[in-house]
Amino acid sequence: MITGTGITKTYKQRGNLLGGRDVQALRGVDFAIEKGGAVTFIGESGCGKTTLGRIVAGLETYDSGEIVIDGTPMSGLRHRQRQAYFRRVQLIHQDPYSALNPTRTIHQTLHAPLALRARQMGRSKAWAEERARELLTLVGIDPGYVLPRYPHQLSGGMRQRVVIARALTVDPEVLVADESVSMIDVSLRLGILALLKDLRERLNVSVLFITHDIATARYIGDDGELYVIYRGQVVERGPTEAVISGPVHPYTQALLSAIPVLRGVERPGAERVVPTEALDERHADTGCLFARRCPFRTERCESERPSLDGTGHGHACFHPRPRAVIPVEASA
């Protein structure tokens, strides 16, 4: 169980003297990842999803807030101890092409962490070998084929599976999957999504899924939680299915409206929310962060910032209203 409260992060712009604006990537984000649960973050480009994922994986520092892993607050710990905790969170990179060392075979890639693991747990070398095969089988590829090969000899889907297998070598509790399927061919995407779902069930790992394609969130687990993040703030949160079928925040609705409709299979929803203008980091951050782009904004929105309310399906909006923005099946 990992919880985060009030996580903020500001990137200081260095080197670039003229554009010397700081970027507030996260503005007080709360989240909780249950053991074996699934949490999805969606949002537009640049709204802080990756930053959050990296913070959770311990690869990035944060300015304030607290992350608690299994009841232990991280802020009190020394660097080394913290690292040990964060080892339980493994990041799966977006790009399976750069996530594997091109000069090492899959065997070598998997062996390094497993050998370490074997030493830590007092197991034999043979165990490490066996475990490598086990993990590859678990992620659905043939160890015999894959082990002696170099990454460039594998397809994107296979590589992504290898990356997942590598993350599993340390028996993590959480997998952070940042856009893990966006670079994989359409025909193979579902396979990876299904694998992640499968791992949740079989190994009881939780998955923190980061994407800008909401549809994929459904395939990680319909029992999961969905967080819609905008300019570093969570604007809507709730059970995945509930948010998708009944979005109340105009931003969520805009995101859902933008998803192309598979005409012939689906019909567009009755309503559609289109932002009044494009995202611009330079927009003022007084009031509601979305106000400038919101077709439903009122004066209040421009002066006051709504906060995320309640538990369960919550939102940060002064004018929440469900709208039928998502497409419906053509046959229905």
Next chain:
Amino acid sequence: GVGRSADSGVYTTIDGAKQIDATAPINPFNPQGNTFLGYDAMTLAWPKNDPVDPNRFYPGIAASWTVTPDQGEVVIHLQPKARWSDGKPVTSEDVRTSIGLAYTQGGTAYAVDPKAAGSAADVRVVDERTVKVTQGASKSNLFLRNVLSTVVVPAHVFGGLLPADFWTTLKAARGTGPAVEQAKARITGLAEKVISFAPAKDVSAGPFTLERVNPGEALLVRNKYFYANHNIAPDRVKVLNYTGNQQIWNYLISGSLDSAPFTAVPTGVLKRIRETEGNEVVKGFSPVAVSMAFGQTRKPYDNVHVRRALAYLIDRGQVTKVASPEAGTPAKTTTGIHAKSAQAWLGDGIGELDQYQVDPAKAAKELEAAGMTRKGGKWAMPDGTPWKVEIHVPASFSDWVAAAKAITSQLNDHGIDATVLTAADYTLYLDELAAGKYDVGFWLMALGPSPYNIYQRIYGSANGWQLLAGQLTHVPPGTQGNWMGGPETIDGVNPGVLTSRLNAAGPDEQRRIVGTLARLTNQQLPVIQLYDYVNTQFVSTSRYTGWPPADSDVLRLPAGVWMQLGMIKEKAGS
């Protein structure tokens, strides 16, 4: 023809004494100064190149002179028609000012310290064109030479450098009492000002004046007021800069030089030079020899047998052939004197000396006498450790490097392990040599014609004898530049004392001393004389004629002096 100065009336040459530095002032007291001896810089007289007599001269600014037998008093009569290039006459006052300026620089004849041998005690203007210079108590037989070598500069240009009270200060500095040091300091304190003085333009009493200079060349034009203007053929003189011999070779091959100073030259290059139309080689006497010298405090060179053995193994003819076939003659033997002077100094005495012909058997015997042993074809030190002869030379002297390499090759042939080690430059070489870091190094010697100068190179400061303010002292090896480290006396003879006596001795005594020192040097071999330099010069007959013949006594003088003496004539038809 690039570089070929085809335009008539231009005489192209090189000043062997210095590299041209365009930023330096037109000032003969500055070592880099842009004045050229014989062309625009004049001395009172020009020394002849006599193998034994240093006191023979051609007239310069001085038309004539008289000297007392003990050289106590020199009276100089200036050229009656001498004028500066701005038309002003050259007067006795100019000479006196020049001597005053020389005092600030510390010439031998013009040492502030009265005890210094051969320094002038008094300078008196007799009349407009007559000056009298008297020598102090500590006499030197080189006094005349030194006085006549005085460079004369115009008082109306340089005079301001001397403060009004200069002569009284000088007198005070040469006297006794507490004020002496202060006065001395004031005189020497002028040195820097004199050296850096930069006249706006050249005012010369010589046949030419400097027109302009750039980093590569200097251009001099005729001085129409020169007293012997009818003797001067060229209208202009171009002095080329050089940084290495090979540049001179290049100029010669392209035929652009009318005359070139002494240069060592490899045979192949000489052939090319000769192929150029008009080029001729003139050879004459040069009172310099090169030797291989030993650090006698270092083993095994402290042992005279070892030095003799090496002398028996070195084929000087071969060394010369490799190193300097054109500008050297193999040393007949080691006397410390150039072979040509030796004939005059020693006469038949030479025959009694060991010639050190190549003789491996004798060498082996000498080595054995020194306790050296032969193991597997290689000679080893008496204690059995390997012996390696390391010969040091400065990298910039190509003939020395070649000679040293030839010697090591020969020694290697005879079972002595030998290598050449070079020093990056001459300065560094001298420094390390003086610090006693070398076993064996090359050394210039036999600097005639004065016998004192000859032996000073062997039994002078390099060997521990320091002559300061007329006082001779001996310092132990390894200190104050005593790198040769020879014994202070050998068989009751103190060579240093004898050498310093040469300074003041009369002709007979000089001959006796030289004989003793030559024998001693031949037997003890503090150095092994390798080859004697030949003054090899190049002239081109394509534009000018009237060159000095081989062995002429003007050969060491600049071509400007040849012109003054009326030798150089424009070639008919050119």
Next chain:
Amino acid sequence: MSVTQLLPAPATPRRNFWRGVLRVMRRKPSRMAGVAIVALFAFMGVFGPLLYPSPLPRDDNALYAAPSWAHPFGTDFEGTDVLALVVTGTRYVLLAGLATAVITVALGTGIGLLAGFHRGRWDTVLMRLTDLQLTIPGLPLLLVLSTVWKFTSPLEMGVVLGVLGWGGIARAVRSQTLSLRERGFIEAARGLGLSTRHIVGRELLPSMAPYIAMNMLIAVTGAIYAQVGLFFLGVLPFDANNWGVMLNLAVFGGGALTSAAALPYLLAPLLAILLLTLGIVLVVDAMDEIFNPRLREE
């Protein structure tokens, strides 16, 4: 999973690699020539001095002899065969070159890795140092240094040249490290808790190895040239023969630039340098292609 699926370990990729090498070589015969040239020089460096009697024979009657069958490049000022001088001089030259390369590469790689990997304050300090090294004019400093310090052995020479020449590599390795660091696999290794030693030694270095190897070759040539140049200028004391000494003696002693007689004496070491450069250029050209990722796509 059945046991039969145990595949022989990574034999295939390795064999592919060598096959790739061969193919690259064969594509341009000039590359073969390059390898042959480099091999020739290596051979001369190792066995050259053994091929001739020591000391080298001289012929007093053939000073600066013209090229002939007996002396393909003529003889020098004391009648020694010039070719023999070039061959026996190779060892010294190569040794100093190698020493320099090792030091340059070790220092450059070490500092570059350290700076790139640790970033932050380390990076700032090390990069300032690198800037400094790159700012100091190397050749002038060498000239000045050569008067203070006598590089009596090729190794000493190598140390100094190395200390004066690591900056370029350090900077390049740092930027490589920085870019590799951003690659997922380095981050993943850190996330897995692998040791820094593992990450640097097993993940980073192998990726940069070809790059470093090429730099090393280039450093070797650079060092050889600097060293030969110093000998040529005559600022280094010399005791053994080597190419730079030959150049110096030919130009300043033999008048090679003046008379054709000594020209072969000058040209022989010049040709040796040209040939060695050519060899190395061709080999680097081949390496460039061998290690190019394009080749891995098969």
Next chain:
Amino acid sequence: MNTVIRRLTGHLARGLAMIWVVTTISFVIIRNIPGDPVRGQYEKLIEQGMGPDQAERATAALYGFLPTGSLWDQYTGYLNGLIHGDLGQSLSTPGTGVATLIGSAAKWTVLPVLGGTLLSFLLGVTLGVYAAIKRSGKLGDALAISGSLLHGVPQYVIGLLVTAIFTTLWPILPAGGPVDIAFEPGFNAGYLVSLVQHATLPVLTYALASYGGWILAMKSSVATVLGDDFILAAELRGLKRGVLFRYIARNAILPLFTILALSLGMLFGGAIFIETIFNYPGLGLLLVNSIGARDYALMGGTFLVITVAIVVANIAADLLYAVIDPRVRTGGAA
């Protein structure tokens, strides 16, 4: 512009620090050089036929003003002088300021260095474009290999070969010196022709020695740009070949300008071999000569000037980049 000024101040501060460090290092090294200018001068006088005593006194007078005091005093004195623009007095050319000597040498270095570099830059860049475009052809290959070869061969090899060819085998050009003295300096034909004649071989050597580098740099730069999407995009928009060529050239040459600035700085120090071989009186030769004469002040000064040239070139290169590349100029992410 703001960016440029801010960059400039930062660079200046760092550049000054760098110069200070280099100055200090060179000061320490130079003061530890063995070899004594006094003894060198003494032996020189002896060789010129001066008597030993006379030579001794003459040198004493000459070097009466050698730097004295502890190393630290000399150092602070030196730095103090530097701050006031005083590089000290030359020992080998007594009475002349180091600054004067360097100034007159620098102008001779600038001429061939600039000429040679620009010539090779133009040549190399043109051929580099060609080599990149004809990458797979025989000629392109030959160009690339010859480029690498010339780039790899040290300057002095080229210098020596050039000299051997043009002054020995086929003597058509003067072998040394900066200009024939026979001509009045100034804007007259004879002087200028002579100037050019004398500079030809050094310029040629610089050009040959560095053009290979330009070929390589330009080739790889063009290859990179050719691989860039916008070139294909421009082609697909039907832009004329000339326009397309300018797109490629401008983008490819941009990174080379900074290298150009840097190499100009480096060349001040790299001129040593060429100036020695051609006896060209520039900074390199000055440095070599000052070392031979143990002229500490001149050595330090020359070294300093060479360093400053490099630092200035570095700054210039960066600013140049900032000025000509809009991505840097307007402060966007590149």
Next chain:
Amino acid sequence: MTESFAPGVRVQDLTVVYRTPMGELPALAGVGLTLAPGTITGIVGESGSGKSTLALSLLNAVQPPGRISGGSVEIDGLGDVVRLTGDDLRRARGRQVGYVFQAAQNSLNPLKTVGKQLLDLGRSHDVADLPALLREARALLGRMGLDGGRVLDSYQHELSGGMRQRVGIMLALVLNAHLVVLDEPTTALDMITQATILRIVREVHRERGLTTLIVTHDIGVAAEVTDSLAVMYGGRVVEHGPTMEVLGSPRHPYTRGLIRAIPRLSGDIGEATALPGRPPTLGTIPAEGCVFRERCPLRMAVCDTEDPAPAAHGGRTVACHAVGRPVNFAVRKEYV
């Protein structure tokens, strides 16, 4: 605005090969495709199926080491583009055929402002009235919701991804081209921007009367904007027909599999499944037989030896041996 003339395009038997270490391999093998005048046609397919190659072929712009080795591309008013060379070809590009590049993010010269590049374009095509061109460009940009003046004064790095893409479209249309090829116009843009761009494409298409070809690997994108849809696999067009029909009742087993593999917002999650196997690359495309057979649930013996020829089925062209057989089709249909 001039009266619209939307050209038709007929691609016949187009073969494009790339030179690789293993010899010349075909990235397009005998592709036939017709773009009806005034329609938006989409090409979808996985990575490496030859979409970009086909798009480039429309401009005879296949880049080395590739070359068109056979077939023809007839464009109304231009003739066979494959035969065009030199200046004729150059003028056709830009003036008659507009191309929006796959990586439009980097399709602008970083050293020149958009305006300057626009002028270069005008000069290259001998536009006499450059001010008018600028006005037209500003109008187009304004149409796409941008401040034309500001954009023309901007460098590439000063524009966001969506803005760059719109500039790319502007440059493709500003010379009044009536055939526009867009290669992956929305890849690397986020959802909301993508939706905007797609809307613009659709509107501009209608307003200017264009024939448009959109290449994408995202079927959703194609579904949003296209009238007809071609599905590519391994260098072949395996199915082509009206978009609604192709998506609503796919005939080719690959099309079917592809649609089923798309994660969707509505519908039963359990229905979606990934295609087994992996898409072929140039080196792994089978030399003979059906290219899809390795992953095909309907594989038959004939598939191993014979490459199915495209055949018309109603308004559609399908290249599959199994599609001719109603039995199989009926059996499978129950699962769709």
